[in-house]
Amino acid sequence: MTTLPSDAPVHNFGMGLTAYIIGDLLPKRKGIETVRDTIEKIVQIPMASKLYIRPTWRQMQSQRGRLDMFEHWQVTLELAEKYNKPVGFRIMLANPDIAEESLPDFVLDNVPMQRLGQGWASDEVSDPSEIRTRKEHHIPYYHHPYFLEALDEFDALLAEKYNGHACIEYMDTYMHGFWGEGHTWPYELVSPFPDQQTGVETWIRIFEMQRRHWTKTPLVTNLQPDISQVGNDELVRRTLAAGEWLRSDTIFIEPQQIELAGVRPPQVAFISEVGMSDGLPESLRLDNGLPHTENIIAHVRDVGANYWSLWNWHNIHAEHVLNYYHQYPAGIDGLNRVIGYRLRPAWIWVCGNQTESVLIVGLANDGISNVPGIVRLTLLDQKGHPVSEATLEAGHPIPHQVRLAHLKLPAGVEWIGMSLKAELIVKGVNHPIRWACREPVNSDGSLTLKHSMI
Structure with missing residues (x-):
């Protein structure tokens, strides 16, 4: 007997195009949409077989000893089950793009905070009205005993509920700094740690704590180069040694990330997160008649990704993904027919x-x-x-x-x-x-x- 390859998308665990519910900001609600309306439209994006949500710790817990997840999380998990689209997620410990705090009050009341600075690098911000440009940025003393104890307790509660849950695809590892990516650029030279060794040991401790709790759900470590000198390279080494997974939020810069993605061990999945155009002329960035998103898709294929993000960065809404897709369907459809393993x-x-x-x-x-x-x-x-x-x-x-x-x-x-x-x-x-x-x-x-x- 012989078989021929299918031309249709195939939806299996460990692969797929991923619709973002929350990246750095909440999705944009339009008109009279409720939170559920907005999220359900994202979940229904036809090309997406997986979902992703990135809340802050504060949005998931307000007091020690219990979880009280906010509406976006609860709705996302309900709809994930309804539409059979599993969820990947990260819990951010610091988000520079929102006005509110990222940590629960009980952490803020007991853990010193390190001031990083005011504003953002002007050459990295296209919109001067963004919160990061005027915000005073702080991160916690991650090595403080209260912080480590509270995070351990919170993560254990999460794992008790979601470790091996049918609606959970993977969880990102906790990492240093902004968005939990492993850096505090443009303030990478300011550290909450008394010395480099303390920083490295702290993040190893947090990583091993998370691995101890999440015995059934894959953990995903970002390939951020260690510009803040907090042990990112060691976390990646331990991730690979344990057979956990990798992710990157770039596909063009930082050769180290591209190489590590390309030469990863065969059993390690790679998640590619790169924002796409919303289809409006100013975001297409045409080059030789092709939008920049098509260049992204080609390079996602080059590194052999298991997942890619259907994500409009700070402008999340189903209409924005579909506006681009309806103009340029070939690239996304082509990727959907080859992404992951088949x-x-x-x-x-x-x-x-x-x-x-x-x-x-x-x-x-x-x-x-x-x-x-x-x-x-x-x-x-x-x-x-x-x-x-x-x-x-x-x-x-x-x-x-x-x-x-x-x-x-x-x-x-x-x-x-x-x-x-x-x-x-x-x-x-x-x-x-x-x-x-x-x-x-x-x-x-x-x-x-x-x-x-x-």
């Missing part, structure tokens, strides 16, 4: 004799990224009972290579009519894989085996 049993052979036989599956990956975990194949009889299983090496098959898997067949059992199912195992959790083949697949994503004309 597995199919390209060849299926049966070898053996009357007493012993084996079904050999030649697995192909027609996507642009490796598989962010371990693939397990299960052969099912016509009643759905497992007959045989095989697992592949973590991260395989990689694109443009074929991996063989051997599944034993009971003596005298006919393989025609059996089903071949695939699962992705990440941190001990099994996620069903829908085969990315042109041939019809079953409702659970499996493929019923039959003879092919060859």
